[in-house]
Amino acid sequence: MRIELRVNGEPCEADVWAGESLLYVLRERLGYPGSKNACEQGECGSCSVLYDGKLVCSCLVLAAQADGHQVVTVEGLGEDGRLHRVQEAFVAAGAVQCGFCTPGLVVAAVDLLAHNASPNDDEIREALSGNLCRCTGYAKIFDAVRLAAGT
Amino acid sequence: MQEEATTLGAVDVLTPRTLEEALRLKSETPGAVPIQGGTDVMVELNFDRARPPALLNLNEVAALRGWSRTNGRVSLGAGLTYAEAMEHPLAELLPALAEAARTVGGPQIRNRGTVGGNLGTASPAGDALPPLLVAGAEVNVASVRGERTLPLHEFLVGPKRNALAEDELIVGVSVAAGAGRETFLKVGPRNAMVIAVVSLALRVVDGELLAAFGSAGPVPALVRAPLEEASSFPEQVAAAASPIDDVRGTAAYRRHALRILAGRALDRCLA
Numbered sequence A: 001m002r003i004e005l006r007v008n009g010e011p012c013e014a015d016v017w018a019g020e021s022l023l024y025v026l027r028e029r030l031g032y033p034g035s036k037n038a039c040e041q042g043e044c045g046s047c048s049v050l051y052d053g054k055l056v057c058s059c060l061v062l063a064a065q066a067d068g069h070q071v072v073t074v075e076g077l078g079e080d081g082r083l084h085r086v087q088e089a090f091v092a093a094g095a096v097q098c099g100f101c102t103p104g105l106v107v108a109a110v111d112l113l114a115h116n117a118s119p120n121d122d123e124i125r126e127a128l129s130g131n132l133c134r135c136t137g138y139a140k141i142f143d144a145v146r147l148a149a150g151t
Numbered sequence B: 001m002q003e004e005a006t007t008l009g010a011v012d013v014l015t016p017r018t019l020e021e022a023l024r025l026k027s028e029t030p031g032a033v034p035i036q037g038g039t040d041v042m043v044e045l046n047f048d049r050a051r052p053p054a055l056l057n058l059n060e061v062a063a064l065r066g067w068s069r070t071n072g073r074v075s076l077g078a079g080l081t082y083a084e085a086m087e088h089p090l091a092e093l094l095p096a097l098a099e100a101a102r103t104v105g106g107p108q109i110r111n112r113g114t115v116g117g118n119l120g121t122a123s124p125a126g127d128a129l130p131p132l133l134v135a136g137a138e139v140n141v142a143s144v145r146g147e148r149t150l151p152l153h154e155f156l157v158g159p160k161r162n163a164l165a166e167d168e169l170i171v172g173v174s175v176a177a178g179a180g181r182e183t184f185l186k187v188g189p190r191n192a193m194v195i196a197v198v199s200l201a202l203r204v205v206d207g208e209l210l211a212a213f214g215s216a217g218p219v220p221a222l223v224r225a226p227l228e229e230a231s232s233f234p235e236q237v238a239a240a241a242s243p244i245d246d247v248r249g250t251a252a253y254r255r256h257a258l259r260i261l262a263g264r265a266l267d268r269c270l271a
Protein backbone atom coordinates (compact mmCIF):
# COMPACT_ATOMS: atom_id res chain seq x y z
CA MET A 1 0.00 0.00 0.00
CA ARG A 2 1.06 3.58 -0.63
CA ILE A 3 1.35 6.23 2.07
CA GLU A 4 2.02 9.97 1.89
CA LEU A 5 3.56 11.83 4.78
CA ARG A 6 5.78 14.80 5.58
CA VAL A 7 9.24 14.04 6.91
CA ASN A 8 11.25 17.03 8.14
CA GLY A 9 8.92 19.26 6.17
CA GLU A 10 9.36 17.40 2.87
CA PRO A 11 6.40 15.61 1.30
CA CYS A 12 7.27 11.91 0.87
CA GLU A 13 5.57 8.86 -0.60
CA ALA A 14 6.36 5.26 0.19
CA ASP A 15 5.09 1.85 -0.81
CA VAL A 16 4.86 -0.05 2.44
CA TRP A 17 3.94 -3.51 3.62
CA ALA A 18 0.82 -3.10 5.73
CA GLY A 19 2.33 -4.52 8.93
CA GLU A 20 5.55 -2.51 9.05
CA SER A 21 6.51 0.29 11.40
CA LEU A 22 7.15 3.95 10.71
CA LEU A 23 10.74 3.33 11.88
CA TYR A 24 11.27 0.74 9.13
CA VAL A 25 9.84 3.08 6.50
CA LEU A 26 12.02 5.99 7.64
CA ARG A 27 15.20 3.94 7.67
CA GLU A 28 14.76 1.45 4.85
CA ARG A 29 12.43 3.15 2.38
CA LEU A 30 12.89 6.89 2.78
CA GLY A 31 16.60 7.21 3.52
CA TYR A 32 16.42 8.64 7.06
CA PRO A 33 18.67 6.27 9.03
CA GLY A 34 19.10 8.72 11.93
CA SER A 35 16.39 7.08 14.03
CA LYS A 36 17.91 3.87 15.34
CA ASN A 37 16.41 0.43 15.73
CA ALA A 38 17.55 -1.22 18.94
CA CYS A 39 14.59 -3.00 20.49
CA GLU A 40 11.48 -2.59 18.32
CA GLN A 41 9.33 -2.75 21.44
CA GLY A 42 9.21 0.77 22.81
CA GLU A 43 11.73 0.09 25.58
CA CYS A 44 14.83 2.01 24.47
CA GLY A 45 13.70 5.23 22.79
CA SER A 46 16.46 5.09 20.17
CA CYS A 47 13.80 5.40 17.44
CA SER A 48 12.24 8.55 18.96
CA VAL A 49 10.75 11.06 16.52
CA LEU A 50 8.29 13.93 16.75
CA TYR A 51 5.01 12.72 15.28
CA ASP A 52 2.53 15.55 14.69
CA GLY A 53 4.72 17.43 17.18
CA LYS A 54 4.60 14.72 19.88
CA LEU A 55 7.49 12.57 21.06
CA VAL A 56 6.84 8.94 20.12
CA CYS A 57 8.69 5.70 19.41
CA SER A 58 8.56 5.33 15.63
CA CYS A 59 8.88 1.55 16.05
CA LEU A 60 5.41 1.57 17.65
CA VAL A 61 3.67 3.65 14.98
CA LEU A 62 2.23 1.56 12.17
CA ALA A 63 3.54 3.07 8.93
CA ALA A 64 0.02 3.10 7.51
CA GLN A 65 -1.11 5.20 10.49
CA ALA A 66 1.37 7.90 9.44
CA ASP A 67 -0.43 8.46 6.13
CA GLY A 68 -1.24 12.18 6.04
CA HIS A 69 0.83 12.96 9.16
CA GLN A 70 4.03 14.87 9.95
CA VAL A 71 7.28 13.41 11.24
CA VAL A 72 10.43 15.18 12.40
CA THR A 73 13.50 12.97 12.78
CA VAL A 74 16.90 13.82 14.20
CA GLU A 75 17.96 14.74 10.65
CA GLY A 76 15.37 17.51 10.63
CA LEU A 77 16.33 19.31 13.85
CA GLY A 78 19.19 21.49 12.58
CA GLU A 79 18.65 24.45 10.29
CA ASP A 80 20.70 25.83 7.40
CA GLY A 81 23.29 23.09 7.68
CA ARG A 82 23.92 23.91 11.35
CA LEU A 83 23.38 21.57 14.26
CA HIS A 84 20.50 22.21 16.66
CA ARG A 85 21.68 23.72 19.98
CA VAL A 86 20.84 20.43 21.72
CA GLN A 87 23.08 18.55 19.27
CA GLU A 88 25.86 21.10 19.83
CA ALA A 89 25.47 20.68 23.58
CA PHE A 90 25.75 16.87 23.29
CA VAL A 91 29.05 17.32 21.42
CA ALA A 92 30.35 19.99 23.81
CA ALA A 93 29.43 18.02 26.94
CA GLY A 94 30.88 14.74 25.65
CA ALA A 95 27.46 13.11 26.00
CA VAL A 96 28.14 10.71 23.12
CA GLN A 97 30.11 7.48 23.39
CA CYS A 98 29.04 4.77 20.94
CA GLY A 99 26.31 7.16 19.77
CA PHE A 100 23.58 4.62 19.22
CA CYS A 101 21.21 6.19 21.74
CA THR A 102 22.11 9.75 20.78
CA PRO A 103 19.54 10.51 18.06
CA GLY A 104 16.68 9.37 20.29
CA LEU A 105 18.00 11.26 23.31
CA VAL A 106 18.53 14.40 21.24
CA VAL A 107 14.95 14.28 19.94
CA ALA A 108 13.64 13.66 23.49
CA ALA A 109 15.73 16.53 24.86
CA VAL A 110 14.52 18.88 22.11
CA ASP A 111 10.95 17.91 23.00
CA LEU A 112 11.62 18.56 26.71
CA LEU A 113 13.10 22.02 26.12
CA ALA A 114 10.24 22.94 23.79
CA HIS A 115 7.84 22.43 26.70
CA ASN A 116 10.08 23.46 29.59
CA ALA A 117 12.88 25.94 28.85
CA SER A 118 14.72 25.45 32.14
CA PRO A 119 14.02 21.97 33.52
CA ASN A 120 15.40 20.85 36.88
CA ASP A 121 17.12 17.48 37.25
CA ASP A 122 13.94 15.62 38.22
CA GLU A 123 12.20 17.01 35.16
CA ILE A 124 15.11 16.00 32.93
CA ARG A 125 15.09 12.51 34.48
CA GLU A 126 11.36 12.09 33.85
CA ALA A 127 11.55 13.45 30.30
CA LEU A 128 14.42 11.12 29.35
CA SER A 129 13.08 8.08 31.21
CA GLY A 130 11.97 6.42 27.97
CA ASN A 131 15.51 6.48 26.52
CA LEU A 132 18.25 4.00 27.40
CA CYS A 133 22.01 4.58 27.10
CA ARG A 134 24.36 1.67 27.67
CA CYS A 135 27.57 3.73 27.67
CA THR A 136 27.53 7.11 29.35
CA GLY A 137 25.89 6.51 32.70
CA TYR A 138 23.70 9.51 31.81
CA ALA A 139 25.74 12.11 33.74
CA LYS A 140 27.06 13.81 30.61
CA ILE A 141 23.68 13.58 28.94
CA PHE A 142 22.29 15.58 31.86
CA ASP A 143 25.18 18.04 31.45
CA ALA A 144 24.26 18.40 27.77
CA VAL A 145 20.61 19.11 28.51
CA ARG A 146 21.56 21.67 31.18
CA LEU A 147 24.03 23.25 28.74
CA ALA A 148 21.42 23.49 25.98
CA ALA A 149 18.93 24.97 28.43
CA GLY A 150 21.51 27.45 29.71
CA THR A 151 20.84 26.44 33.31
CA MET B 1 5.32 -4.68 -2.38
CA GLN B 2 3.06 -7.49 -3.55
CA GLU B 3 5.78 -10.08 -2.99
CA GLU B 4 6.32 -9.11 0.60
CA ALA B 5 2.61 -9.20 1.24
CA THR B 6 2.45 -12.83 0.13
CA THR B 7 5.57 -14.02 1.91
CA LEU B 8 4.87 -12.30 5.22
CA GLY B 9 1.13 -12.89 5.30
CA ALA B 10 -1.49 -10.60 3.86
CA VAL B 11 -2.11 -7.95 6.45
CA ASP B 12 -4.43 -5.20 5.32
CA VAL B 13 -4.88 -1.82 7.01
CA LEU B 14 -8.34 -0.31 7.16
CA THR B 15 -8.56 3.35 8.19
CA PRO B 16 -12.14 4.48 8.85
CA ARG B 17 -12.88 8.21 9.28
CA THR B 18 -16.06 7.85 11.35
CA LEU B 19 -17.23 5.57 14.15
CA GLU B 20 -20.03 4.30 11.92
CA GLU B 21 -17.54 3.28 9.24
CA ALA B 22 -15.27 1.71 11.88
CA LEU B 23 -18.14 -0.43 13.21
CA ARG B 24 -19.14 -1.48 9.70
CA LEU B 25 -15.55 -2.51 8.86
CA LYS B 26 -15.22 -4.36 12.17
CA SER B 27 -18.34 -6.40 11.45
CA GLU B 28 -17.41 -7.03 7.79
CA THR B 29 -13.79 -8.05 8.45
CA PRO B 30 -13.51 -11.10 10.68
CA GLY B 31 -10.27 -11.09 12.66
CA ALA B 32 -9.53 -7.40 12.08
CA VAL B 33 -7.44 -6.18 15.03
CA PRO B 34 -8.13 -2.62 16.20
CA ILE B 35 -5.01 -0.49 16.59
CA GLN B 36 -5.07 2.83 18.46
CA GLY B 37 -1.76 3.88 20.03
CA GLY B 38 -0.18 0.63 18.88
CA THR B 39 1.96 0.30 22.01
CA ASP B 40 0.71 -3.24 22.55
CA VAL B 41 -0.26 -4.21 18.99
CA MET B 42 3.00 -3.08 17.32
CA VAL B 43 5.15 -5.11 19.70
CA GLU B 44 3.20 -8.21 18.61
CA LEU B 45 3.65 -7.31 14.93
CA ASN B 46 7.33 -6.37 15.18
CA PHE B 47 8.13 -9.68 16.87
CA ASP B 48 6.06 -11.74 14.43
CA ARG B 49 3.86 -12.94 17.26
CA ALA B 50 0.73 -11.88 15.40
CA ARG B 51 -0.21 -11.78 11.73
CA PRO B 52 -3.82 -10.63 11.74
CA PRO B 53 -5.63 -10.60 8.41
CA ALA B 54 -6.35 -6.90 8.90
CA LEU B 55 -5.57 -4.00 11.20
CA LEU B 56 -8.33 -1.51 11.92
CA ASN B 57 -6.56 1.83 12.42
CA LEU B 58 -8.72 3.93 14.75
CA ASN B 59 -6.50 7.02 14.81
CA GLU B 60 -8.64 9.01 12.38
CA VAL B 61 -11.95 8.44 14.21
CA ALA B 62 -12.53 11.78 15.95
CA ALA B 63 -15.46 10.39 18.00
CA LEU B 64 -13.02 8.19 19.97
CA ARG B 65 -10.82 11.10 21.06
CA GLY B 66 -10.95 13.52 23.97
CA TRP B 67 -13.26 13.59 26.98
CA SER B 68 -16.35 15.41 28.20
CA ARG B 69 -18.21 16.09 31.43
CA THR B 70 -21.93 15.75 32.15
CA ASN B 71 -23.79 15.70 35.49
CA GLY B 72 -20.84 14.72 37.69
CA ARG B 73 -19.74 11.97 35.30
CA VAL B 74 -16.73 12.16 33.04
CA SER B 75 -16.74 10.38 29.69
CA LEU B 76 -13.33 9.37 28.36
CA GLY B 77 -12.95 8.50 24.70
CA ALA B 78 -11.26 5.14 24.02
CA GLY B 79 -8.52 7.11 22.26
CA LEU B 80 -7.65 9.28 25.29
CA THR B 81 -3.88 9.08 25.77
CA TYR B 82 -2.09 8.86 29.11
CA ALA B 83 -0.46 12.23 28.35
CA GLU B 84 -3.96 13.73 27.96
CA ALA B 85 -5.13 12.11 31.21
CA MET B 86 -2.27 13.95 32.98
CA GLU B 87 -3.34 17.38 31.69
CA HIS B 88 -5.42 19.97 33.52
CA PRO B 89 -8.33 20.03 34.13
CA LEU B 90 -8.89 16.30 33.64
CA ALA B 91 -6.10 15.51 36.10
CA GLU B 92 -8.06 17.35 38.84
CA LEU B 93 -11.29 15.51 38.03
CA LEU B 94 -9.61 12.09 38.06
CA PRO B 95 -6.42 12.44 40.11
CA ALA B 96 -5.78 8.70 40.54
CA LEU B 97 -6.00 8.12 36.79
CA ALA B 98 -3.58 11.01 36.23
CA GLU B 99 -1.16 9.56 38.80
CA ALA B 100 -1.43 6.13 37.18
CA ALA B 101 -0.93 7.61 33.72
CA ARG B 102 2.27 9.27 34.89
CA THR B 103 3.70 5.85 35.82
CA VAL B 104 2.99 4.31 32.40
CA GLY B 105 6.12 3.67 30.31
CA GLY B 106 7.97 6.90 29.48
CA PRO B 107 6.85 10.05 27.66
CA GLN B 108 6.91 8.32 24.26
CA ILE B 109 4.52 5.61 25.47
CA ARG B 110 2.24 8.11 27.25
CA ASN B 111 1.90 10.18 24.07
CA ARG B 112 0.57 7.16 22.15
CA GLY B 113 -0.85 4.65 24.62
CA THR B 114 -4.56 4.99 25.37
CA VAL B 115 -7.12 4.11 27.99
CA GLY B 116 -9.10 2.18 25.35
CA GLY B 117 -5.99 0.18 24.45
CA ASN B 118 -5.46 -0.67 28.13
CA LEU B 119 -9.06 -1.94 28.28
CA GLY B 120 -8.57 -3.84 25.03
CA THR B 121 -5.44 -5.56 26.33
CA ALA B 122 -7.10 -6.18 29.73
CA SER B 123 -3.81 -7.07 31.39
CA PRO B 124 -3.94 -7.82 35.14
CA ALA B 125 -1.20 -5.15 35.31
CA GLY B 126 -3.01 -2.50 33.23
CA ASP B 127 -2.35 0.72 35.15
CA ALA B 128 -5.48 2.57 33.99
CA LEU B 129 -7.73 -0.17 35.32
CA PRO B 130 -7.52 0.24 39.15
CA PRO B 131 -8.27 4.01 39.01
CA LEU B 132 -11.18 3.34 36.66
CA LEU B 133 -12.55 0.59 38.93
CA VAL B 134 -12.61 2.82 42.02
CA ALA B 135 -14.32 5.51 39.93
CA GLY B 136 -17.24 3.19 39.13
CA ALA B 137 -16.30 2.93 35.46
CA GLU B 138 -18.81 1.80 32.88
CA VAL B 139 -17.46 0.73 29.51
CA ASN B 140 -19.37 1.84 26.42
CA VAL B 141 -19.06 -0.60 23.56
CA ALA B 142 -20.72 -0.55 20.15
CA SER B 143 -21.23 -2.62 17.04
CA VAL B 144 -23.44 -2.39 13.96
CA ARG B 145 -26.04 -4.15 16.17
CA GLY B 146 -26.13 -1.24 18.60
CA GLU B 147 -24.52 0.05 21.78
CA ARG B 148 -24.26 -1.41 25.26
CA THR B 149 -22.75 -0.35 28.55
CA LEU B 150 -21.25 -2.70 31.09
CA PRO B 151 -19.51 -2.16 34.42
CA LEU B 152 -15.74 -2.45 34.15
CA HIS B 153 -15.60 -5.46 36.49
CA GLU B 154 -17.89 -7.33 34.08
CA PHE B 155 -15.85 -6.17 31.08
CA LEU B 156 -12.64 -7.66 32.53
CA VAL B 157 -13.34 -11.39 32.29
CA GLY B 158 -9.84 -12.84 32.77
CA PRO B 159 -6.13 -12.26 32.26
CA LYS B 160 -5.88 -10.48 28.89
CA ARG B 161 -9.52 -11.27 28.16
CA ASN B 162 -12.40 -8.84 27.92
CA ALA B 163 -16.13 -9.10 27.22
CA LEU B 164 -16.04 -7.63 23.69
CA ALA B 165 -17.91 -9.57 21.04
CA GLU B 166 -16.12 -10.18 17.75
CA ASP B 167 -17.87 -7.26 16.03
CA GLU B 168 -17.63 -4.76 18.90
CA LEU B 169 -15.38 -1.78 19.54
CA ILE B 170 -14.74 0.12 22.75
CA VAL B 171 -16.15 3.62 22.34
CA GLY B 172 -15.20 4.97 25.74
CA VAL B 173 -15.55 4.72 29.47
CA SER B 174 -17.62 6.83 31.82
CA VAL B 175 -16.67 7.43 35.46
CA ALA B 176 -17.73 9.49 38.47
CA ALA B 177 -15.43 12.48 39.05
CA GLY B 178 -13.10 11.99 42.01
CA ALA B 179 -13.02 15.35 43.85
CA GLY B 180 -9.49 14.75 45.07
CA ARG B 181 -9.87 12.05 47.71
CA GLU B 182 -8.24 9.34 45.64
CA THR B 183 -4.77 8.21 44.79
CA PHE B 184 -2.74 5.57 42.92
CA LEU B 185 0.44 3.75 43.97
CA LYS B 186 2.59 1.30 42.04
CA VAL B 187 5.53 -0.89 42.98
CA GLY B 188 8.22 -1.61 40.40
CA PRO B 189 12.00 -1.77 40.08
CA ARG B 190 12.14 1.86 38.90
CA ASN B 191 9.82 4.85 38.55
CA ALA B 192 9.39 4.57 34.78
CA MET B 193 9.16 1.91 32.11
CA VAL B 194 7.95 -0.84 34.42
CA ILE B 195 5.04 -3.22 34.50
CA ALA B 196 3.55 -3.06 37.99
CA VAL B 197 4.74 -5.72 40.42
CA VAL B 198 1.63 -4.62 42.26
CA SER B 199 -0.51 -1.48 42.09
CA LEU B 200 -3.35 0.05 44.07
CA ALA B 201 -5.94 2.78 43.58
CA LEU B 202 -7.96 4.12 46.50
CA ARG B 203 -10.98 6.41 46.53
CA VAL B 204 -12.80 7.67 49.62
CA VAL B 205 -16.35 8.73 48.83
CA ASP B 206 -19.63 9.06 50.79
CA GLY B 207 -18.28 7.31 53.87
CA GLU B 208 -16.97 4.40 51.85
CA LEU B 209 -13.50 3.12 51.02
CA LEU B 210 -12.98 1.75 47.51
CA ALA B 211 -9.70 0.11 46.60
CA ALA B 212 -8.69 -1.71 43.42
CA PHE B 213 -5.48 -3.62 42.92
CA GLY B 214 -3.47 -4.55 39.84
CA SER B 215 -1.00 -7.42 39.27
CA ALA B 216 -2.38 -9.27 42.27
CA GLY B 217 -5.00 -11.52 40.70
CA PRO B 218 -6.27 -12.65 37.28
CA VAL B 219 -7.98 -9.28 36.79
CA PRO B 220 -7.71 -5.94 38.63
CA ALA B 221 -10.40 -6.16 41.31
CA LEU B 222 -12.36 -3.93 43.65
CA VAL B 223 -12.54 -4.11 47.47
CA ARG B 224 -15.04 -1.94 49.38
CA ALA B 225 -15.56 -1.24 53.08
CA PRO B 226 -17.24 1.43 55.23
CA LEU B 227 -14.96 4.30 56.27
CA GLU B 228 -15.13 3.09 59.92
CA GLU B 229 -13.11 0.02 58.90
CA ALA B 230 -10.14 2.10 57.74
CA SER B 231 -7.77 0.52 60.27
CA SER B 232 -8.42 -3.02 59.07
CA PHE B 233 -8.74 -2.03 55.41
CA PRO B 234 -5.11 -2.76 54.37
CA GLU B 235 -5.59 -6.28 55.73
CA GLN B 236 -8.89 -6.65 53.85
CA VAL B 237 -7.25 -5.55 50.59
CA ALA B 238 -4.36 -7.99 51.01
CA ALA B 239 -6.79 -10.81 51.83
CA ALA B 240 -8.92 -10.09 48.75
CA ALA B 241 -5.97 -10.44 46.38
CA SER B 242 -5.03 -13.74 44.73
CA PRO B 243 -1.48 -13.06 43.55
CA ILE B 244 0.89 -15.54 41.93
CA ASP B 245 4.66 -16.04 41.96
CA ASP B 246 6.26 -14.88 38.72
CA VAL B 247 9.44 -13.25 37.42
CA ARG B 248 8.40 -9.87 38.79
CA GLY B 249 7.67 -10.96 42.36
CA THR B 250 6.34 -13.62 44.68
CA ALA B 251 2.74 -13.92 45.80
CA ALA B 252 3.81 -13.32 49.41
CA TYR B 253 5.69 -10.15 48.48
CA ARG B 254 2.74 -8.88 46.47
CA ARG B 255 0.32 -9.41 49.35
CA HIS B 256 2.72 -7.68 51.74
CA ALA B 257 3.23 -4.77 49.34
CA LEU B 258 -0.52 -4.37 48.85
CA ARG B 259 -1.01 -4.06 52.60
CA ILE B 260 1.65 -1.34 52.74
CA LEU B 261 0.28 0.47 49.68
CA ALA B 262 -3.25 0.43 51.10
CA GLY B 263 -1.96 1.95 54.37
CA ARG B 264 -0.08 4.68 52.53
CA ALA B 265 -3.03 5.40 50.26
CA LEU B 266 -5.29 5.79 53.32
CA ASP B 267 -2.77 8.18 54.89
CA ARG B 268 -2.84 10.29 51.72
CA CYS B 269 -6.61 10.33 51.29
CA LEU B 270 -7.65 10.72 54.94
CA ALA B 271 -5.03 13.33 55.85
Ligand SMILES: Cc1cc2nc3c(=O)[nH]c(=O)nc-3n(C[C@H](O)[C@H](O)[C@H](O)COP(=O)(O)OP(=O)(O)OC[C@H]3O[C@@H](n4cnc5c(N)ncnc54)[C@H](O)[C@@H]3O)c2cc1C
Binding pocket: A041, A042, A043, B033, B034, B035, B036, B037, B038, B039, B040, B041, B042, B043, B058, B078, B103, B104, B105, B106, B109, B112, B113, B114, B115, B116, B117, B118, B119, B120, B121, B125, B126, B127, B128, B164, B168, B169, B170, B171, B193, B194, B195, B196
Ligand atom coordinates in the same frame (compact mmCIF):
# COMPACT_ATOMS: atom_id res chain seq x y z
C1 LIG C 1 7.67 0.27 26.57
C2 LIG C 1 6.26 0.03 27.03
C3 LIG C 1 5.92 0.36 28.33
C4 LIG C 1 4.62 0.13 28.78
N1 LIG C 1 4.33 0.45 30.07
C5 LIG C 1 3.08 0.23 30.53
C6 LIG C 1 2.75 0.56 31.89
O1 LIG C 1 3.59 1.08 32.64
N2 LIG C 1 1.48 0.30 32.31
C7 LIG C 1 0.53 -0.24 31.48
O2 LIG C 1 -0.61 -0.41 31.91
N3 LIG C 1 0.81 -0.55 30.20
C8 LIG C 1 2.06 -0.33 29.71
N4 LIG C 1 2.36 -0.67 28.42
C9 LIG C 1 1.33 -1.31 27.60
C10 LIG C 1 0.50 -0.34 26.74
O3 LIG C 1 1.17 0.89 26.54
C11 LIG C 1 -0.87 -0.04 27.35
O4 LIG C 1 -1.60 -1.23 27.51
C12 LIG C 1 -1.68 0.94 26.50
O5 LIG C 1 -2.78 1.40 27.25
C13 LIG C 1 -2.18 0.36 25.19
O6 LIG C 1 -2.86 1.39 24.50
P1 LIG C 1 -2.69 1.56 22.90
O7 LIG C 1 -3.63 2.62 22.47
O8 LIG C 1 -1.28 1.73 22.53
O9 LIG C 1 -3.22 0.13 22.44
P2 LIG C 1 -3.06 -0.70 21.10
O10 LIG C 1 -1.75 -1.36 21.07
O11 LIG C 1 -3.46 0.13 19.93
O12 LIG C 1 -4.20 -1.77 21.37
C14 LIG C 1 -4.16 -2.61 22.51
C15 LIG C 1 -5.29 -3.64 22.45
O13 LIG C 1 -6.55 -3.01 22.55
C16 LIG C 1 -7.33 -3.24 21.37
N5 LIG C 1 -8.04 -1.99 21.12
C17 LIG C 1 -7.49 -0.73 21.05
N6 LIG C 1 -8.46 0.18 20.88
C18 LIG C 1 -9.63 -0.50 20.83
C19 LIG C 1 -11.01 -0.12 20.67
N7 LIG C 1 -11.37 1.19 20.56
N8 LIG C 1 -11.96 -1.07 20.66
C20 LIG C 1 -11.60 -2.39 20.80
N9 LIG C 1 -10.34 -2.81 20.96
C21 LIG C 1 -9.36 -1.88 20.97
C22 LIG C 1 -6.33 -3.64 20.31
O14 LIG C 1 -6.92 -4.45 19.32
C23 LIG C 1 -5.33 -4.41 21.15
O15 LIG C 1 -5.81 -5.70 21.43
C24 LIG C 1 3.64 -0.43 27.92
C25 LIG C 1 3.99 -0.73 26.60
C26 LIG C 1 5.27 -0.49 26.14
C27 LIG C 1 5.63 -0.81 24.73
Ligand code: FES
Binding pocket: A036, A037, A038, A039, A040, A041, A042, A043, A044, A045, A046, A047, A048, A057, A058, A059, A060
Ligand atom coordinates in the same frame (compact mmCIF):
# COMPACT_ATOMS: atom_id res chain seq x y z
S1 FES D 1 13.63 0.72 18.77
FE1 FES D 1 11.83 1.81 19.23
S2 FES D 1 11.99 2.00 21.37
FE2 FES D 1 13.67 0.74 20.95
Ligand code: FES
Binding pocket: A095, A096, A097, A098, A099, A100, A101, A102, A132, A133, A134, A135, A136
Ligand atom coordinates in the same frame (compact mmCIF):
# COMPACT_ATOMS: atom_id res chain seq x y z
S1 FES E 1 26.38 6.39 23.94
FE1 FES E 1 26.32 4.26 23.62
S2 FES E 1 24.26 3.77 24.14
FE2 FES E 1 24.42 5.83 24.69
